Amino acid sequence: MTELGALRHLAAEIEALEQAGLLRKPNAPPPAGCLVLCSNDYLGYGTDPWPASSETTSGAGASRLVSGHHAEHALAEQTIAEWLGFEAALLFSSGYAANVGAIAALARPGDVIVSDALNHASIIDGCRLSGATVVVVPHRDADAAEAALERARGARRRWLVTESYFSMDGDSPDLVRLRAACDRWDAALFVDEAHAVGTLGPRGRGVSARVGVRPDVLVGALGKALGLQGAFVAGPMVLRTWLWNRARSFVFSTGISPTLAAAVRHRVIRVAADDEGRARLERVTERLRAGLASIVGDALLPSHGPILPCLVGAPEDALRVSARLRERGVLVQAIRPPTVPPGTSRLRVTAHARLTDAELTRILYAFMETVMETWNP
Structure with missing residues (x-):
């Protein structure tokens, strides 16, 4: 056996990826003066100095459920909820953790999730982990989405999951029709606004706010237009309480840095006015x-x-x-x-x-x- 031992098969698989033009490798930092035209720092905040007091604790020390819950977390979550017009919000370490944690905590075996074909990998993985039956519908096809909800009348619960602004295509679903379909078939509307909050809609509140739609669950990112790191889930207080108890990517993760949480509050106030x-x-x-x-x-x-x-x-x-x-x-x-x-x-x-x-x-x-x-x- 080679020094790779049980991992020796990976060399051949990596070679196959390279031959197909699909192997990803770390890129060298862009040279000085290079214009970066592929980041998600839409408003340019990510190049600004860190907007938090040096007196703020740098580490949470534990999960939020143990001893890692700090005043800065609560203030940031309250500020996010007020900005978006929801009752409550909960901070996560990343957009991936927010989608995976929320979807897997909310949907269960016996449920049906209707999911757009081009939804982000974090949504796909959350759907898989939930154990629910997943019905993938063509991209932005509201007719197909409603038909899938109708066919799922025998389900324990129904969910419709979509991005509001698709990260690879720069397009949006008809959220007004999707909201109406969910109301008609007693389904919950879960909207990932990661690339829209801060950038689109009144006061940067996203596509849902722009078209006058209120999702049951809204996910937003902090590492894109807000130029920081992390994500949040917003909705009614019962949603926050449930995720606090059952979202595994939240429960079993160290809380985000209180310094970061203080910066989040600062940035939300700034972006709402920008x-x-x-x-x-x-x-x-x-x-x-x-x-x-x-x-x-x-x-x-x-x-x-x-x-x-x-x-x-x-x-x-x-x-x-x-x-x-x-x-x-x-x-x-x-x-x-x-x-x-x-x-x-x-x-x-x-x-x-x-x-x-x-x-x-x-x-x-x-x-x-x-x-x-x-x-x-």
Whole structure:
């Protein structure tokens, strides 16, 4: 046996991934002056100094249920709930932990979960862990979603789970129709607003608030537009109490740093008031969208908001285009399966509020040169 012992099979599997153009490796940090056009720091807060007092405790010390519950956690959760207009909120260590923990705690064997085909991996894993029957419906197909809820009349409980702003496609479901379908068939509406809170809707409250829909469960992220780390689940107090007791990714995790919780409160107050930042983001996005459309044509998929997906197709082609852009000082990572379906590898371009006019010109020029040299969209 080799020194890998029982893990020796992994070398062949890694080689197979590499041959398919799907092997992921750590990337070198972008060189100085490189424009990062693939992060989720939509408002640019992530580059700002840490907004918390140095007197705040750095570590929670234990899970929140043991001795890790601090005043900063409660204040942050109250601020989030008030911002979004919900009764309560609960902090999680990541968006993945929030979705997996909440869905697996809420749904059970005998339930039916109706899930959009392009939902995030954290939603998919939460559905699987719940033990419920999962019905996957075509992307943004409200008719199929309602039909699935109707067919599930014999279920113990029914759930409809969707993102509000899909991270790889930059599009949104018809939340008004989905809310009506849930009300008609006595189902709970679970909405992941990770890429929308802070960025879209009145006071940055997300797509649900923009269209006047109130989900039963709302998940939001703190590591995207708010520029920090972690996530939250918002809803009625009974939801918070249940998750406090039954969401395993919360119960069995050390509480997030109280210093981070204090920063969360600061950032929520800031983002709620930052209409100017959202307006600037919209202007940057529209210039970038118009410029990319003139360069790559139909390869720029229809979308709204700051996510601008450019379809390439094969994984190796997406990697090659990404490498050429990096050589020109623009960092846009290639997104490949299993993150996106086979045949839809892409460049996921994201707009950021702090891009200057000169930087936008530089970005579009880099795309134009790359198209002329190595990409035929």
